Structures are given as structure tokens and as C-alpha cells.
Amino acid sequence: MALSVATVATRIEILAVGSLHRDFKPAAQHFIDLLRPHATVSVREVKEVALRGRSEAEVLREEGRRLLAAWPQAPVVAALAVDGRALDTEAFADWLQKAFERGGAGFVIGGSLGLAGEVQARAAERLSLSALTLPHQLARVILLEQLFRAGKILRGEPYHH
Numbered sequence: 124m125a126l127s128v129a130t131v132a133t134r135i136e137i138l139a140v141g142s143l144h145r146d147f148k149p150a151a152q153h154f155i156d157l158l159r160p161h162a163t164v165s166v167r168e169v170k171e172v173a174l175r176g177r178s179e180a181e182v183l184r185e186e187g188r189r190l191l192a193a194w195p196q197a198p199v200v201a202a203l204a205v206d207g208r209a210l211d212t213e214a215f216a217d218w219l220q221k222a223f224e225r226g227g228a229g230f231v232i233g234g235s236l237g238l239a240g241e242v243q244a245r246a247a248e249r250l251s252l253s254a255l256t257l258p259h260q261l262a263r264v265i266l267l268e269q270l271f272r273a274g275k276i277l278r279g280e281p282y283h284h
Contacts, residue, residue, distance in 0.1 A: 133161060133162040133163065133223050133227075133274075134162065134163045134197060134223075134226070134227030134228070135158070135162050135163065135164045135165070135197075135227065135228050135229075135230075135270060136165050136167070136195035136196065136197045136200075136227065136228070136229040136230070137164070137165070137166045137167070137195075137229070137230045137232065137263065137266065137267075138167050138168075138169070138190060138193055138194070138195050138229065138230070138231050138232070139166065139167075139168050139169075139231075139232040139259070139263055140168070140169055140170075140171050140186050140189075140190065140232065140233050140234035140259065141168060141169075141170070141171035141234055141235075141259065141260070142168050142171075143260050143263065144260055147260050147261065147263070147264055150264045150267075151166075151263060151264050151267055154264070154267035154268050154270070154271045155267060157271045158267070158270060158271050158274060161274050161278065162270075162274060164270075166263075167193060169186065169189035169190055169192075169193050170189065171186065171234050171235075172185045172186050172189075172234070174235075174236075179236055182234070182236055183233075183236050183237070183238075183239040184239060186233065186234050186236075186238075186239065187238065187239025187240075187241050187242045190231055190233075190238070190239075190242050191241065191242060191245065194229075194231075194245065195229030195230075195231070196227075196229070197222070197226065197227040197228055197229030198222070198225045198226040198227060199221070199222035199225050199226075199227070199228050199229065199247050199248075200228075200229035200230070200231060200245075200246050200247055200248075201228070201229070201230050201231070201246055201247065201248045201249065201250045202230075202231045202233075202238055202242055202243045202245075202246035202248070202249050202250070203230060203231065203232050203233070203238075203249075203250055203251070203252060203262060203266065204233075204237065204238060204243060204249045204250070204251060205237070205251055205253075205254070205255075205256050205257075206249070206251065207248070207249030207250045207251040208248065208249060208250055208251060209250075209251045209253075209254065210250065212269065212272055212273065212276070212282070213276060215250075215269060215273050216272075216273035216274075216276035216277050218248075218250075219270070219273045219274075219277065220277055223277075230250075230266060231246060232259055232262055232263055232266070233259060234259055235258070235259055252265050252266060252269070253265075
């Protein structure tokens, strides 16, 4: 299942709530750097809403509004959700290949409370990185690592090391 870069658009857009803590930034940047020779990667952030003085529903609604206003332009957009469809690494690579064939892949990562229902409903698919609940900042790093690993699979390269 080797990826033919000449025939598909290898564009990846990530839209996330909140900025990465300084401890996560080097790991995220490492995988973005590894991806860049093979894909155009953009990461945009919308401001996280503080929970102080607000209900969880209010926070989700406002973060959802911000995400919907900044929605990725990619033809195939997946919302990351703990109860989304779980894929193993090779199935994720296959999913990514199909998204590339349609013009690119987008991913939406919620904040500490997850994603509003309207955001999940707008996405073409809901995917899960793990059955475990992951902190949203760590989920971004894991997504980037899995995108790098999927790219290696699509190029026919070893991906276990």
C-alpha cells in the first residue's frame, strides 16, 4: 500500500482547542518536522474557555462555536473522541490514504471537556486514539506521532522503530 505522492494531496490540518503546554511543544514539533517532507501540515488553535464561573455546557458550547468558525478546509475531517471509531495503525494509514485521495485530512481536537455535539456532528467521522481518556494536549502529540507512523506505512517504509 505505498503512497504515490504525485497522485494524491498530502495535506493535513489540525484544529485544536488551546495551546500546547511548553512541555508538549518539543514532542509535537518533532513529529511536525518529520511529517513536513511528506505532507503539508498546519496546526491552528482556538482559545480555550476557562471553566471558572461557567457550566460545562457553556464551555463546550463556546469552544464548539470557535471550532466551527475555524473549521478545517480539508475535504475529510475527523473529530477525535474517546467513543469514536478505534483503528489500529495500519487501518489508520488506510483511512489517511483515502482522505489524501479526496484532497486531504483534517482533525479536530477538543479541550479538557471534549467536543460539543455540533462539532462531532459536522465531522465526517469520529475517531478514537485510545479507549483511555487522554489529556487533550497529549492527544495532539499522539495524533501527530500516528500521522508520522501512518505516512511511513503509506510510503512502504518500516514503521515499528
